[in-house]
Amino acid sequence: MIHLSFVDWLRAAPVVALILQFLVALNLGEHRGRWVTQDDEPRSSTRFAAIDLFIDSGNDPLAAWQVEFHATKGVVRIVGIESGEHAVFGDDPPYYDPDAMMNDRVILAQYSLGRADSLPTGRTRIATVHVQIEGEMEPQFSMLLQAAGDDEGCRIAAEVTFEMRIDQ
Amino acid sequence: MKSRRFKLLHIPASIAVVFGGIWGCDSGRMVQNAQYQRQSTETGSYFDPSRTGYLAPGTSAHARASRTTVAPVGPSEEIWIITPPPDRTGISKRDGVDLLGGFGGDGLVDPLIFDAFDEDATLRDLVDPCGGIIGIPSHRGTSTPAFVPVPLEHTSVEAEISAFVATVDVEQQFHNPYNSKIEAVYVFPLPQDAAVNEFIMTIGERRIRGIIRPREEAEQIYLEARRQGYVASLLEQQRPNIFTQKVANIEPGKRIDVNIRYFHTLAYDDGWYEWVFPMVVGPRYNPPGSNDPINPVSRTGDTRFGGTRGGTNVPYLAPHDRSGHDISLTCEIDAGVNIEEVLCNSHAVDVDARGSSLTRITLSPRDVIPNKDFVLRYRVAGDRIKTAMLTQHDPSKFGGAGHFALMIYPPADLSYIDRRPLEMIFVLDCSGSMEGEPLALAKRAVERALRQLREDDAFQMIRFSDRATMFAAKPQAVNSDTVTRGIDFLNSLSAGGGTRMLDAMDEALDSIEESRCDRDRYIVFLTDGFIGNEDEVLGLMQERLDRRDGHSTRIFSFGIGSSPNRFLLERMAGLGGGVVAYVGLGDSPAEVMDRFIERSSHPALKDISIDFGGMDVRDVQPGRVPDLFAGRPVIITGRYHGEASAEVGVEGVAGTRELSIPVEVSIQEGAISHDGIACIWARSAIAGLENRAMVDDDREIAHVIEELALRYGLASARTSFIAVDGSERTHGAFGTMVPVAVPVPDGVQYQTTVDQ
Numbered sequence: 001m002i003h004l005s006f007v008d009w010l011r012a013a014p015v016v017a018l019i020l021q022f023l024v025a026l027n028l029g030e031h032r033g034r035w036v037t038q039d040d041e042p043r044s045s046t047r048f049a050a051i052d053l054f055i056d057s058g059n060d061p062l063a064a065w066q067v068e069f070h071a072t073k074g075v076v077r078i079v080g081i082e083s084g085e086h087a088v089f090g091d092d093p094p095y096y097d098p099d100a101m102m103n104d105r106v107i108l109a110q111y112s113l114g115r116a117d118s119l120p121t122g123r124t125r126i127a128t129v130h131v132q133i134e135g136e137m138e139p140q141f142s143m144l145l146q147a148a149g150d151d152e153g154c155r156i157a158a159e160v161t162f163e164m165r166i167d168q
Numbered sequence: 169m170k171s172r173r174f175k176l177l178h179i180p181a182s183i184a185v186v187f188g189g190i191w192g193c194d195s196g197r198m199v200q201n202a203q204y205q206r207q208s209t210e211t212g213s214y215f216d217p218s219r220t221g222y223l224a225p226g227t228s229a230h231a232r233a234s235r236t237t238v239a240p241v242g243p244s245e246e247i248w249i250i251t252p253p254p255d256r257t258g259i260s261k262r263d264g265v266d267l268l269g270g271f272g273g274d275g276l277v278d279p280l281i282f283d284a285f286d287e288d289a290t291l292r293d294l295v296d297p298c299g300g301i302i303g304i305p306s307h308r309g310t311s312t313p314a315f316v317p318v319p320l321e322h323t324s325v326e327a328e329i330s331a332f333v334a335t336v337d338v339e340q341q342f343h344n345p346y347n348s349k350i351e352a353v354y355v356f357p358l359p360q361d362a363a364v365n366e367f368i369m370t371i372g373e374r375r376i377r378g379i380i381r382p383r384e385e386a387e388q389i390y391l392e393a394r395r396q397g398y399v400a401s402l403l404e405q406q407r408p409n410i411f412t413q414k415v416a417n418i419e420p421g422k423r424i425d426v427n428i429r430y431f432h433t434l435a436y437d438d439g440w441y442e443w444v445f446p447m448v449v450g451p452r453y454n455p456p457g458s459n460d461p462i463n464p465v466s467r468t469g470d471t472r473f474g475g476t477r478g479g480t481n482v483p484y485l486a487p488h489d490r491s492g493h494d495i496s497l498t499c500e501i502d503a504g505v506n507i508e509e510v511l512c513n514s515h516a517v518d519v520d521a522r523g524s525s526l527t528r529i530t531l532s533p534r535d536v537i538p539n540k541d542f543v544l545r546y547r548v549a550g551d552r553i554k555t556a557m558l559t560q561h562d563p564s565k566f567g568g569a570g571h572f573a574l575m576i577y578p579p580a581d582l583s584y585i586d587r588r589p590l591e592m593i594f595v596l597d598c599s600g601s602m603e604g605e606p607l608a609l610a611k612r613a614v615e616r617a618l619r620q621l622r623e624d625d626a627f628q629m630i631r632f633s634d635r636a637t638m639f640a641a642k643p644q645a646v647n648s649d650t651v652t653r654g655i656d657f658l659n660s661l662s663a664g665g666g667t668r669m670l671d672a673m674d675e676a677l678d679s680i681e682e683s684r685c686d687r688d689r690y691i692v693f694l695t696d697g698f699i700g701n702e703d704e705v706l707g708l709m710q711e712r713l714d715r716r717d718g719h720s721t722r723i724f725s726f727g728i729g730s731s732p733n734r735f736l737l738e739r740m741a742g743l744g745g746g747v748v749a750y751v752g753l754g755d756s757p758a759e760v761m762d763r764f765i766e767r768s769s770h771p772a773l774k775d776i777s778i779d780f781g782g783m784d785v786r787d788v789q790p791g792r793v794p795d796l797f798a799g800r801p802v803i804i805t806g807r808y809h810g811e812a813s814a815e816v817g818v819e820g821v822a823g824t825r826e827l828s829i830p831v832e833v834s835i836q837e838g839a840i841s842h843d844g845i846a847c848i849w850a851r852s853a854i855a856g857l858e859n860r861a862m863v864d865d866d867r868e869i870a871h872v873i874e875e876l877a878l879r880y881g882l883a884s885a886r887t888s889f890i891a892v893d894g895s896e897r898t899h900g901a902f903g904t905m906v907p908v909a910v911p912v913p914d915g916v917q918y919q920t921t922v923d924q
Contacts, residue, residue: 046392047396048396048398048892048894049894050893050895077381077389078379079379079389079400079890079891079892080369080376080377080378080379080891080892080893080894081376081377082374082375082376082377082895083374083375091375092368092375092377093368093375093376094377095377096379097565098380098878098879098880098881099565101379101380101878102878102879128895130376130891130892130893130894130895131894132389132392132393132892165895167894167895167896167897
């Protein structure tokens with residue numbers, strides 16, 4: 001073990017200061033890209049984002065759907081669920097299952113009794129999930145189509161995708 | 169000079185023309201009535217026979233149909249009726265009103281255009297000695313009305329009633345009238361049993377559903393979103409009937425709406441269903457040392473009454489301040505049976521019968537100031553209706569459990585059972601908030617009760633404000649002398665000071681413990697319930713009653729005034745084994761008290777047990793089935809597995825007799841299912857847990873409440889709704905917090921409450 005007297009510390013101070021300055025600069029450099037995105041705000045590890053959920057039902061009219069969405073990595077809290085783009089599913093945002101929400105999993109479902117020609121086809125934004133993200137880790141999400149059906153109640157093949165938006 | 173003012177009406181039209189048409193009465197006191205024409209196209213009337221409650225007993229009223237233009241009234245102004253003091257000395261323009269017209273003591277309109285007179289002209293000079301004047305607050309002098317911009321422009325209420333359950337959608341329309349960003353904060357009431365399970369924030373065309381989260385977590389999310397410039401809203405419960413709505417980062421000129429949906433059950437009393445929508449939180453008194461107070465403050469933040477000890481601040485408008493916040497309300501009733509009568513004593517309404525069992529009630533656009541409870545009553549066909557069960561069963565939810573709500577009706581007639589002598593302890597709230605009409609109503613109710621008691625009964629009276637004092641050292645046997653002295657005591661009471669209800673509760677329970685035991689003993693509270701320490705009062709009550717053997721003492725509560733604290737009153741009666749009644753400003757206290765005496769004269773059906781037949785029932789709420797009083801059914805809720813049953817049996821004891829009530833449960837195809845039943849059950853279960861928490865410091869109770877509220881998606885003391893628009897940030901700092909100042913409730917004096 002090395003024992004340094006107060007005088008030794010004083011003598012070593014310029015060297016220690018240099019090392020500290022280097023470490024601090026290194027650390028700042030690592031994060032500088034993200035800091036720019038926060039405008040003049042102090043650095044916060046908490047940010048908010050909107051994640052658009054899409055279903056692509058191809059040429060089939062989409063009359064009913066149920067999806068599950070959750071984060072597989074990162075600390076994410078769901079803070080809002082916004083209506084999709086198609087009015088045929090009504091004005092109100094889709095309901096969520098409170099049981100699933102207790103674990104920050106979202107199970108959403110909607111249906112429409114509209115005629116086939118009023119239903120969406122192709123890629124449709126069915127909802128937007130608003131989230132709060134905490135920590136440095138970039139979150140990863142998973143989305144699962146549990147069911148999709150057409151106006152005759154038949155199951156249809158469809159694909160789900162999602163896109164995250166962060167206002168920086 | 170002291171003048172007596174009755175607020176008459178609020179006219180939001182840009183120009184309205186007021187016509188004469190005033191109710192007068194022989195005593196010289198005036199009640200409100202006026203006819204008006206709005207922009208010369210729409211005519212309405214404020215004549216409302218139910219408001220004759222304002223008249224002194226024994227006086228007769230008469231109306232005048234003629235109409236005469238007296239003056240234009242500007243936007244957002246109110247019209248006042250001013251009755252002169254007994255000596256008829258002059259009220260003049262110098263008293264701070266623009267005098268619009270006068271009327272004679274015989275009720276005939278005697279319009280006068282006061283502009284023709286100089287400022288020294290007095291009432292005595294101008295109208296009949298028994299007359300009065302109508303006017304609007306002057307734009308001159310010290311009483312200049314101030315328009316107070318608030319960030320809440322409008323509240324829209326749409327209710328649907330099916331059977332005995334109401335589904336209510338409330339939309340609060342926030343708007344930023346300033347030139348910088350604001351955070352709007354609004355403290356508002358909801359029914360004490362409202363199961364709030366939907367919350368949507370609307371920004372332009374975009375609608376974002378809020379998420380239920382543990383309270384602290386929701387608050388942290390909100391604060392962070394606010395700090396970072398995101399539009400966010402937070403709904404927190406302060407009391408089961410008081411909520412706070414916060415909306416952050418409202419940009420200048422922008423509008424953000426918040427929609428809330430809740431379910432609750434209706435009260436039923438002697439053939440009448442009652443649906444109530446509260447509109448304003450009354451100014452609460454918080455005794456020193458109160459935890460989590462509800463502080464009444466002036467709109468400028470002055471906290472002379474209540475202090476700044478944390479808790480929730482409710483800012484009130486001064487008497488001459490007016491905000492632009494108004495309210496609209498519709499209520500659609502699908503009774504399933506014929507609706508025979510609809511009554512609304514609290515507000516002017518339009519009733520549109522759309523069939524024998526369907527009715528739509530709309531709040532009149534002439535009655536849009538949200539300063540009193542909206543109380544709607546309707547009577548349905550038949551002497552008594554069938555016990556009804558509503559269910560909600562979705563096998564994919566709640567572990568496959570179904571939920572039910574069952575309204576149990578008491579036997580139609582228990583009068584064949586002997587009446588036992590009564591011992592009544594009347595506890596009168598004489599605090600500052602009861603000044604004026606509320607205390608007058610309470611006095612008349614008690615006087616009526618004293619006159620109804622029999623010679624083998626006994627009574628006591630306790631008045632309380634800053635301290636509690638008793639009419640006599642011990643309950644007095646009823647005779648003409650004691651009743652006379654009791655009425656003298658009543659007449660001597662005046663209002664002022666704080667609301668130390670704990671002391672009054674203690675006195676009442678002490679008094680009853682020292683008295684004879686061969687009478688049915690009732691403690692009857694008459695109060696507006698404007699206290700912030702409800703938990704303390706309810707906790708003490710529960711503790712004292714639990715210490716007694718059985719429940720030989722019952723506690724009844726009478727809510728007095730236009731916006732009583734229904735949470736306190738209902739919970740007191742519920743814990744005390746009694747029932748609650750309300751005497752609004754438009755109600756007859758005599759009628760309400762007569763019904764109470766009639767009801768309490770019959771023994772209640774107690775020790776009730778319910779046989780659910782083949783139904784596998786669990787978690788019945790309330791945990792102890794309340795006693796059944798004549799004319800007052802109770803609603804119980806529960807969970808079940810398997811099928812719902814149509815055969816339910818109720819057994820209980822009335823007096824010394826065991827009674828079995830055959831209950832025919834009405835299960836009609838398509839009418840038995842209701843989407844709100846699970847939430848209503850959960851809300852009731854939470855209320856039961858809250859009662860336990862008042863006397864049991866077990867942290868596990870709080871955890872169970874939170875778990876239950878999260879699972880059923882309900883706002884509660886432990887859970888809040890949060891909604892954040894994470895898609896874009898607004899520019900700049902989050903701006904100033906702007907509380908929504910509210911009027912004091914109709915009939916409540918600002919000076920004796922907020923400005924104490």
